[in-house]
Amino acid sequence: MKFLLCLLLTSAGVECWHPDEDRVMNLRLSNLGLQGPVPSDIARQVPYLAYLNLSNNSFSGEIPVDISAITYLNVLNIQHNQLSGQIPGQLGVLARLTVFNVSDNLLSGPIPWSLQKFPASNFAGNQGLCGLPLDDCHGKRNWGMTTVLLHRINIESSIGAVVGFVAGFVVAVYCTVSPYLLHLSDFRA
C-alpha cells in the first residue's frame, strides 16, 4: 500500500519515516482539544504539506501568514477554533487550495479578495468577518487599529508558539503521499 504511517509530534517537531521520503504530506489533527497558537514558522516545519486539518480544537492567536508558503497545500481546515485577527490576504497565493474552512472562530476584518470564491458557510460563525461572500463591511470598526494591536500581542506570545503547538501532546500523524508524488514513485520503481 502506498501509505505512510508516520508518527508522533514531539517537542522537536514532526517526525516522519519512510525509506526514501521524509516529507509530511498530511497533518490531521482535528478533534484533539489542542490549544495554543499555530506555529508562526509552520512552513519551515512542514513545507510539503498538502492537507492540514486542525479543525475542532482550541487553537488561538492569528492564522500565520507563513501558511501561504506551504506551496502544495490543497486543504486547509481550521474551522471551529478560537483563531482571531484577520485572514491573511497572502493565502491567495496558494494556487492549489481547494478546501478552505475558517468557520466558527473569532476572526474579524474583511475577507481577502482571493478567498471570496469559497462559500459563505466556510466563513460563518466569525462575528467580525465581513465582505463577500458575507455582508459588506460598512459600519464595521477600523481594522487598521486592530491589526496593530494584534501584531503586538503576537510578538509577545511568539516565543512559546512552537512549544505551545506540540508540547505535551502525543499525536499520531498520518502521512499519505499525495497522488502527484505517488505518480513519481511509480515511475521510479
Ligand SMILES: *[C@@H]1O[C@H](CO)[C@@H](O)[C@H](O)[C@H]1NC(C)=O
Ligand atoms: C470535536 O471534538 C470533540 C473531542 O475533542 C468531539 O467530541 C466532537 O464530536 C467533535 N465535534 C465535531 C463536530 O467533530
Ligand SMILES: *[C@@H]1O[C@H](CO)[C@@H](O)[C@H](O)[C@H]1NC(C)=O
Ligand atoms: C477535517 O476534520 C473534520 C473533523 O474531523 C472533518 O469533519 C473534515 O471532513 C476534515 N476535512 C477533510 C477535508 O477531510
Ligand SMILES: *[C@@H]1O[C@H](CO)[C@@H](O)[C@H](O)[C@H]1NC(C)=O
Ligand atoms: C465548514 O465548517 C463548518 C463547521 O464549522 C460546516 O458547517 C461547513 O459545512 C463547512 N463547510 C464546508 C464546505 O464543508
